[in-house]
Amino acid sequence: GSSGSGRGGDDLSDVLRAVVGESLESAPVALVRADGAISMEGGGGPFGGGGIVERKLSRTLGRLAQDDDVKAVVLRIDSPGGSALASDLLWHELMKIRAEKPLVVSVGGMAASGGYYMASTGLVIFADETSIVGSIGVVGGKVSADRALERIGVHAETFAANPGDPAAAARASYESLLSPWDEATRARLRTTMEGIYKLFLERVAEGRRMPVERVEASAQGRIFCGRDGLTRGLVDEIGGLEEAIARARSLAGLA
Helix, strand or coil: CCCCCCCCCCCHHHHEEEECCCCCCCCCEEEEEEECCEECCCCCCCCCCCCEEHHHHHHHHHHHHHCCCCCEEEEEEEECCECHHHHHHHHHHHHHHHHHCCEEEEEEEEEECHHHHHHCCCCEEEECCCCEEECCCCCCCCCCCHHHHHHCCCCCCCCCCCCCCCCHHHHHHCCCCCCCCCHHHHHHHHHHHHHHHHHHHHHHHHHHCCCHHHHHCCCCCCEEEHHHHHHHCCCCEECCHHHHHHHHHHHCCCC
């Protein structure tokens, strides 16, 4: 999440901006900005370097769900996705907010893959005509360096914790850089990816209140502009942040 003003200088100050209130401390609508790739902890790795960090954002969302002074929440998201686990954990926190008060989503440049995973929690989703939405799918794989290392005389051996189970070593090391990219590894990764994909479809279907079959018609990794997302039910209305805030105030019964 991006920086902003909040209560007490705690986690809220990292990701919240209070909107249209008599003071920052008493504003009835909270704006949560979620920008960048989604990761569990931030820092290094392919989804690191800042962006949406599950550990920090989940704490903030949990506080918002319980804060009676906040009457509605607007999630402004601009994300290409990232960690499937982090996206699912944040989906749960956002759904907790939705159970307590209106949650409206405003899509910036994109809400793709894990970004759309999160966006699907909104009671109403706004996007610009040129916003990118969708990419409901999973990418997976691994890098294997075992052959390259063998050429320079480095050999890796895996010892199973349970010697009585001959398949234990393969199960434990199938994602390792040092294990080969073989058919068994391919099959296991495919099974894992299919499970994540199925869950992704179910989460979007629940958030959007539509059958899984309708979600799947716009899935398989395809992306759409906001205008096409509207016709497919991935977006509710064309509009920007100002319209999203106005709708959140209306849903919360605020003047």
